[in-house]
Amino acid sequence: MKLSPSEENYIKSIYSLQHKSGKVNTNSLAALLETSAASITDMLKKLKSKSLLEYKKYYGFRLNSAGNKEALKIIRRHRLWEFFLVEKLGMDWEKIHEIAEELEHVRSPELINKLDFFLGKPKTDPHGDPIPDENGVMPVMKQLALKEFPINRKGIVSSVSKQTPEMMEMLNHYGIKIGTSLKVLKHFIFDGSLQIKISRQAECVISGIAAQNIFVYDN
Amino acid sequence: MKLSPSEENYIKSIYSLQHKSGKVNTNSLAALLETSAASITDMLKKLKSKSLLEYKKYYGFRLNSAGNKEALKIIRRHRLWEFFLVEKLGMDWEKIHEIAEELEHVRSPELINKLDFFLGKPKTDPHGDPIPDENGVMPVMKQLALKEFPINRKGIVSSVSKQTPEMMEMLNHYGIKIGTSLKVLKHFIFDGSLQIKISRQAECVISGIAAQNIFVYDN
DNA sequence: TAAAATATTTAGATTTGTCTAAAATTATTT
DNA sequence: AAATAATTTTAGACAAATCTAAATATTTTA
Numbered sequence: 500m501k502l503s504p505s506e507e508n509y510i511k512s513i514y515s516l517q518h519k520s521g522k523v524n525t526n527s528l529a530a531l532l533e534t535s536a537a538s539i540t541d542m543l544k545k546l547k548s549k550s551l552l553e554y555k556k557y558y559g560f561r562l563n564s565a566g567n568k569e570a571l572k573i574i575r576r577h578r579l580w581e582f583f584l585v586e587k588l589g590m591d592w593e594k595i596h597e598i599a600e601e602l603e604h605v606r607s608p609e610l611i612n613k614l615d616f617f618l619g620k621p622k623t624d625p626h627g628d629p630i631p632d633e634n635g636v637m638p639v640m641k642q643l644a645l646k647e648f649p650i651n652r653k654g655i656v657s658s659v660s661k662q663t664p665e666m667m668e669m670l671n672h673y674g675i676k677i678g679t680s681l682k683v684l685k686h687f688i689f690d691g692s693l694q695i696k697i698s699r700q701a702e703c704v705i706s707g708i709a710a711q712n713i714f715v716y717d718n
Numbered sequence: 719m720k721l722s723p724s725e726e727n728y729i730k731s732i733y734s735l736q737h738k739s740g741k742v743n744t745n746s747l748a749a750l751l752e753t754s755a756a757s758i759t760d761m762l763k764k765l766k767s768k769s770l771l772e773y774k775k776y777y778g779f780r781l782n783s784a785g786n787k788e789a790l791k792i793i794r795r796h797r798l799w800e801f802f803l804v805e806k807l808g809m810d811w812e813k814i815h816e817i818a819e820e821l822e823h824v825r826s827p828e829l830i831n832k833l834d835f836f837l838g839k840p841k842t843d844p845h846g847d848p849i850p851d852e853n854g855v856m857p858v859m860k861q862l863a864l865k866e867f868p869i870n871r872k873g874i875v876s877s878v879s880k881q882t883p884e885m886m887e888m889l890n891h892y893g894i895k896i897g898t899s900l901k902v903l904k905h906f907i908f909d910g911s912l913q914i915k916i917s918r919q920a921e922c923v924i925s926g927i928a929a930q931n932i933f934v935y936d937n
Numbered sequence: 938t939a940a941a942a943t944a945t946t947t948a949g950a951t952t953t954g955t956c957t958a959a960a961a962t963t964a965t966t967t
Numbered sequence: 968a969a970a971t972a973a974t975t976t977t978a979g980a981c982a983a984a985t986c987t988a989a990a991t992a993t994t995t996t997a
Contacts, residue, residue, distance in 0.1 A: 503983080503984090505983085505984065505985095516928075524944080524945090525944070525945055525946090526943090526945085529940070534943065534984095534985075535985080535986060535987080536944075536946085536987090537945085537946075537947080537984075537985085537986070537987080537988095538984070538985055539945090540945065540946055540947085541946095541983095541984075541985080545983090545984095553991085556992090557944080557945060557946075557991090557992055557993065568942065584829070587836055588829070588832040588833060588835075588836050589832065590828070590829070590832060594828065596827050597826075598829050600822065601823075601824045601826075602824055603822070604820075605817065605820045605821055607816075607817050607820075609809070609813065610803070610807070610809070610817050612806065613807040613809060614807060616807075617806055617807050617808075620964080722953080722954090724953080724954065724955095724981090743975090744974070744975055745973090745974065745975085753954095753955075753956090754955080754956060754957080755974075755975065755976085756955085756956070756957080756958095756975085756976075756977080757954070757955055757956075758975090759975065759976055759977080760953095760954075760955080760976095761954080764953090765956095775962090775975080776961085776962055776963065776974085776975060776976075812981080882979070
């Protein structure tokens with residue numbers, strides 16, 4: 500199946516809307532892709548004709564299993580390149596997405612599998628999002644809000660809900676990054692705050708609100 | 719200056735024809751790009767309107783200094799990616815060109831400069847072709863046919879003239895690759911053959927014809 | 938349940954890069 | 968130098984991906 504960069508972007512965005520917000524419709528997709536609703540309709544017809552999409556006029560649409568497979572390939576490429584850009588080239592988190600958007604459209608499977616190997620077959624990208632393997636299988640890792648994480652169990656920070664500058668400032672203060680290892684020591688019922696131990700640092704206290712927005716893998 | 723992948727491919731090909739064969743005309747460019755002469759004319763007008771090209775109808779065309787600069791940027795990206803594909807991912811020589819053709823169109827300067835640094839600022843790509851630096855300057859390295867290389871001086875194999883399977887078979891037999899370090903020990907006048915010492919191997923003899931087609935950097 | 942609001946699709950145009958076939962220009966040959 | 972050959976350009980068409988504006992369908996609301 501040959502796909503143009505544009506077709507790939509639509510597939511990826513449909514996949515993303517299906518999984519993040521559940522609801523996918525012409526307008527939300529147009530908003531995400533910053534294009535017109537008319538363009539969405541045009542492309543839906545095209546993707547349907549390529550058998551990647553179920554689509555009925557006015558009724559709705561959704562990726563079929565072939566479309567899902569393609570989406571997972573694109574996501575795999577995107578996330579592996581993001582990992583490369585951060586871990587090997589040392590680029591900043593904020594700058595990598597745009598570049599990975601371009602690199603992801605290079606469709607050589609051999610390239611991607613060798614890149615995967617070179618990077619040490621990472622399970623997650625720098626944002627903590629899982630990287631599908633070469634069969635399109637997402638590694639399933641139980642991910643919990645730090646707030647819900649059991650006491651005295653070692654966890655690995657997997658993602659944060661909003662990557663605002665304010666959030667980044669706070670994480671920076673605590674010395675928390677994706678991949679940071681930590682433990683919850685105690686919950687204070689009074690204000691919902693938590694006492695935690697971050698690896699190689701002294702114990703500290705973090706607010707309940709913060710702990711709701713930091714996600715951790717069981718480990 | 720924003721350039722589409724297609725425009726970049728034209729610029730690169732014009733540069734290549736100008737430097738390799740000297741003569742650039744509509745038909746030779748059409749042959750190289752595997753497209754029609756009419757398409758060439760169309761693009762020449764466009765590149766002229768973008769002030770990258772001098773062009774007079776029926777008369778001829780050539781990159782101006784802005785066009786040359788763009789060409790060198792594209793070549794830099796291409797060769798750095800080729801180096802990456804071979805040296806970091808371990809891909810085969812034959813497969814890398816096609817992939818680098820795609821990667822080269824990702825135009826982020828920060829990406830390319832970080833990649834350059836990550837790769838150790840290589841001077842040449844896996845084929846031995848020089849990689850322009852970030853100012854668009856080609857590293858000038860004196861390159862000589864092995865046949866003409868002075869006796870008892872250390873040289874680095876920089877390129878081979880024809881990359882035919884026959885040539886590759888022979889190079890493989892001798893254990894010669896791009897980057898291989900060697901010395902010429904003796905010239906046999908009788909048949910033009912040379913006795914050479916390849917690093918970490920026993921001395922051996924190579925024919926004059928072979929030695930005319932293997933190029934070496936002074937070192 | 939009509940009317941109004943919202944969402945989606947169609948119709949027709951535009952841009953980019955390409956094509957073929959014909960016309961124009963330049964080069965070569967007799 | 969005229970005829971022929973080769974090269975280059977133009978004219979007009981096409982496909983992909985987009986757009987705006989109008990038409991159509993669905994949903995909400997009063």
